[in-house]
Amino acid sequence: MNQTPGAAPRSxxxxxxxxxxxxxSAFGLLMGILQNIMLHTMFPQDAFAQIASDPGHPQLPGISLWMIQNMRLVAALVLVTTVLHVVASIGLLRRWNWGRLLFIGLMAFGILSNLGGLVFQGQMMMQMHESFSDVQATQADMPELGWFMVAIWVFSLGIALAFAALYAWIIKRLVAPEVVAEFRR
Structure with a gap:
């Protein structure tokens, strides 16, 4: 632990x-600002709704369809979450207890979103597999992609579980009594 005279120890x-x-998160904030500027200046308001309703595209699962139809809202929510990460990180560095609590909340949200993302990705993978199966039935020269989709799913599962475990470990460390003692109320 780092310690300065007269101050609580800092881990x-x-x-x-x-x-x-x-x-x-600062890099993510820059990217989020640019993404929101692009979405609001380069695309008409209903551009994504038109894409989502195009009958030439395969039917998307409900959450994917909603996200495409509400792309600007989704980008704005991601930007707000990134701002919260910046604020929470500064709160951690300043040893403000509200920053620690916000950071813990964001880590818990990260765990839930990683695990929820697996469900979402599973739906997408099943939809893609069905679409590819339909195409394979009509085109004999198209390779079988089932094994490739399983590999993507296993890799994604590993990444999501690794990040969930990392976030859980960070939460565990941030609620430890010796760390809590560092934070001003």
Whole structure:
């Protein structure tokens, strides 16, 4: 632990997590701002709704369809979440308890969104498999992609579980009594 005279001890863990997430979320904030500018200036309001309702595209699962139809809202929500990560990271670095609690909440949200993303991706993969099966029935030269989709699913499962475990470990460390003691109320 780093310690300055007259101050509560400061753990390297909290400082490292704060700086790492501040750097990542600051970059994400820049990208989110640019993405929102692009969505609002380059695409007409109903462009994504038209894409989602195009009968030439395969039917999308409900959440995918909603996300495409509400692309601007989704991008704005991602931007707000990124701003919250920046604020929480600064709160961690300043050792403000509300920053620690916000950061814990964002890590819990990250766990839920990673696990929820697996369900969403599973629906998408099943939809894609059905679409590819229909195409394969009409085109004999198209290769079988089932094994490839299984590989993508297994890889995605591993990544999602790894991030969920990382976020859970960070939460566990941030609620430890020695870390809680670092934070001003």
């Amino acid at each position: 390297t863990f909290v400082t490292a997590v704060g700086w790492i997430f501040l750097a990542i």
